Amino acid sequence: MTEGLHTPAGLYRRMRLIRGFEEMALRLVKSGDIVGGTHPYIGEEAVAVGVCAALADDDLITSTHRGHGHVLAKGSDPARMLAELAGRETGLNHGRGGSMHAADVSVGILGANAIVGAAAPIAVGAAWAARRSASGKVVATFFGDGGLNQGVLLEALNLAGLWQLPVLFICENNGYATTMPTRTGVAGTAVGRAEAFGIPASTVDGMDVEEVRDAAAVAAALARRGGGPSLIECMTYRFGPHHTMEHRIKLSYRTQEEIDEWRTRDPLDIQGRRISPDVRDQLDAEIGELLAEAERFALASPHPDPAGALDYLYASGLVPRGGVVA
Amino acid sequence: MTEGLHTPAGLYRRMRLIRGFEEMALRLVKSGDIVGGTHPYIGEEAVAVGVCAALADDDLITSTHRGHGHVLAKGSDPARMLAELAGRETGLNHGRGGSMHAADVSVGILGANAIVGAAAPIAVGAAWAARRSASGKVVATFFGDGGLNQGVLLEALNLAGLWQLPVLFICENNGYATTMPTRTGVAGTAVGRAEAFGIPASTVDGMDVEEVRDAAAVAAALARRGGGPSLIECMTYRFGPHHTMEHRIKLSYRTQEEIDEWRTRDPLDIQGRRISPDVRDQLDAEIGELLAEAERFALASPHPDPAGALDYLYASGLVPRGGVVA
Amino acid sequence: MPRLSYTKALNRALGDELERDPAVCVFGEDIGAGIAQLTLGLLSRFGHDRVVDTPLSEQAFTSMATGAALCGLRPVIEFQIPSLLFLTFEQIANQAHKMSLMTGGQVHVPVTYVVPGSGSREGWAGQHSDHPYSLFAHVGVKTVVPATPSDAYGLLVSAIRDEDPVVVFAPAGAMNVRDDVDFAALGPVPIGQARVHRAGDDVTVVALGHLVHDALAVADELDGEISVEVFDPRSVYPFDWEALAGSVGKTGRLVVIDDSNRSCGLGAEVIATVCEEMTLTAPPKRVTRPDGAVLPFALELDRAVQPGRDQLIAAVRTVMK
């Protein structure tokens, strides 16, 4: 089980970390310290934390454009994560990735992908490698309801189903792909799609971290003993905009009532009720400090040197020709 | 109903035409008159003919790399079809398409596609246009069992299911994608996949042209009255190689027994038994003459002028720069 | 004269064409809401039969447009991000582009693909900052990259009316440009026709899209010292070689500024064709993205990888030596 996620309080704490991190990120987008905006994970914390709670430290995940929650849930350092969003050299990706690509391979995150659905076959490949080496690792791949409509993800379901690979397909069904309601984009259901490829699937309450964790634990155990992939559809909701730039244009794809309704099922409150108020307050305070420290670290970190703009482009060390050759 | 396919004898005659055409094509590949080889349709005739028998003349189809049967079933002139395979100016595509692209738009064939699965969304687009214009047309799109694994085809199922478009997805399950048995390539089933997208689906005996026709007729009627798409999986078999070049290398992906077994269910015999031997002989003779004439026509036709190699590249009349500019 | 923004010009062009021709329809993600501004207000004006919100199935809806085009419609596709052109490269380059020739002229495919916000958006990182117009020039799909609001209007109109597939790149760096525009004079701009934004005698600077504005600024800056002709091909493919021959014939010197990766980009094509077919009095120069460039996230890195004014000035000075 991923470190720190063994107890109800641990689950709460990690969700609070994500919530606080995302709120801080919103603030830093407004202040201009984070350029390019973010896709906030606020409201969906139980999914990432629940799934990672069911994984071992050396299990693997792939993440998405809305990836901060996954990265923090799997155990990345929030300070280096924030430094990444702020485009600093100390960031997880040395400032090369930013919000949509921030990832920490050392804790088992095989990249965050800005192309919807694109990570699923990468996860399948990692699972194939894991099976081949009999490492016992499983791979969880996160994607949204919109991702269900990407051909490559459906192809990936077929390969995983065919070869019985240790993959957890985690569908974060937050009701919308940007402005498109899931029901107008997805014919049939997520569960039905998985089952069509011979993959067992279930739908869980994505606002309840323990319910997510329990389902993921069953799937991980199945995968680990060679029983193949599963899909878990987590019904969830983003409390905020699709992207921080959403406010620039008047959108009316969902009602205030709907948002309010979902807010009554805040995953932090659901889990918060499972721990004592004192502990909750203490954890909130702890996280507050930790994030304040992360912010100090990130904003004090150096910006990358423009001379290194193409560093890391080729692993072999090939130095590309510049855009102007003297 | 496509002209000529109203009666049992008509169905037999069209299948005989395809069979004879394909045998002639094999001969002309050997003789070098057809360059590049063919993907023979021999054994699968009942699928194309059965489906086209359920379509109206102005309904549309899309075809595949193994497309000769579809093109002839929909009513193209065999002589111009053969001229196409022989690369002549009189060919359906003026010698520009060849075996994998031969198509006759005037009888409702929206191209034959050499990329597996690629035609399905094209058919969906045609169906969308048909629905928008309330033309009442339906579109049948043929693809193999291998095509079931192409992401774009799965995406197309979603769009058709979502928007309830008048499409007939015709899966020609001939047991193999080149050398890969369907069961090792397809997790789940064709029918299950369609159903996952809310599309009604059934499996029929693809060696029995009347059974195929009946299923297609039901699907076409449903589509025509706004009831949306269907998928029909036709269980069939190619009696010959995947491609005429297959013999160049020793392959053992299927047994002689299996081939012999399927040959006992030759679609021409199944339908042939439904008409009198006299009629059958007469039709066989008619087709023989017709094909002999087609061969004469095709082989007497002029080759295209190399100066026109890029004719038709741009519909707007743009003349591309040549490969050498003096 | 009223001011028209680049974004509004595109929106207006699309609206006008939808109005003019019932065969025109639009497919894309979130286009009902109009989040990329291109389609703002069009759903309510034209309805769900003309403005179609699609699921995230770019490959299928790109070929769906092809199928609809084969049946007489003139679909326009909006892609939210430039790299969706990688995802749909098969559907555009191998399907839509090839159908006319492969069928021996039996069909044509009048589909327009629009990317509002191509190139760097600053801070959108590696997978959202591509400018792959040279790829389409290579495969031979008609490709335009308007620099100004009136060209954005006119080229989008021409693209929609064209009988062949056309890709329209609307660079993020140009989308805030505003222009004084006589609305009555707005009209189609022929595909394949260049525009000289500023005449000059000493050196021809070929610039495209947002870089036209950088080239104009550089021309201003060098005014008095070096007389720069700013040549905007507007279409990457087909390219207006005749007009370029006229410009280079006058100046005898050439610099290309090009937001593509260097190798096999538009800059290479321009220099190659000029050196084969025209006469220069000094070696030409390119200012481009580096070879194989992937735009890093951090702003200073993102900018370091894009061609800019300082580099252009240096290149112009070099060819003048």
Add this chain to the structure above:
Amino acid sequence: MPRLSYTKALNRALGDELERDPAVCVFGEDIGAGIAQLTLGLLSRFGHDRVVDTPLSEQAFTSMATGAALCGLRPVIEFQIPSLLFLTFEQIANQAHKMSLMTGGQVHVPVTYVVPGSGSREGWAGQHSDHPYSLFAHVGVKTVVPATPSDAYGLLVSAIRDEDPVVVFAPAGAMNVRDDVDFAALGPVPIGQARVHRAGDDVTVVALGHLVHDALAVADELDGEISVEVFDPRSVYPFDWEALAGSVGKTGRLVVIDDSNRSCGLGAEVIATVCEEMTLTAPPKRVTRPDGAVLPFALELDRAVQPGRDQLIAAVRTVMK
């Protein structure tokens, strides 16, 4: 010395690498049966864990290779037809290529993509006859196009050992070439290193893949009249500019024969770089496929669209004038 065919050389290289390094594995369609000959006999030698027959899901298995590479494997993918590179352009150009930079060097993606039978196969028509190596040079994916059996062996070996994605094009027109080969001397050929097949003084002919053999034939034919240097870059990207500078420095004249479409192809890049950075005594020339070419089916049309010897001779004579 024993004769080795190009096809057998590729097969041998792949077998040797599978033998040498347990991290190497192969994905592709019908590779168990070995219908493209590249993988003939490898399934029985190495088993299903190393040689994996895939369903027709090119996009997924291409990214699957990326995922396996992230976990320490070195996958090789066989694509049956060149246009599958269009279908998987997203997975190669936007995923595999970008991961190292986007993660700040946390990962690398050592995957090799092989197309046995690229370019025209004669009579396979529009969707099976592409030669899109310039596209990969543009996006910056390492790309090699070997011309001979020993280069096919050596470049495939180097591609597999390389830490980055590499595309290997094996032109249909070269796959029947045979060579006298000393098996003991077979070894890796560095990516990015050119080979001069024939030295000459008057003109440098840059030729790649099967066209190297045409260039050699033309050099023979012109022998006595014009002294042709046949320069084979072998790698399209990275390109061996240093060696080309040496050749052009000697001859002062340049012709490129290139089986890409003309616009923004390798030919353009070679001419552009030479004209920017080197000195020619006569204008250079390209012999290429036409702009936007789609290969028509009929043999005489198929051939008319490909660059050929007569055109090369004419081009060489022109630059010698």
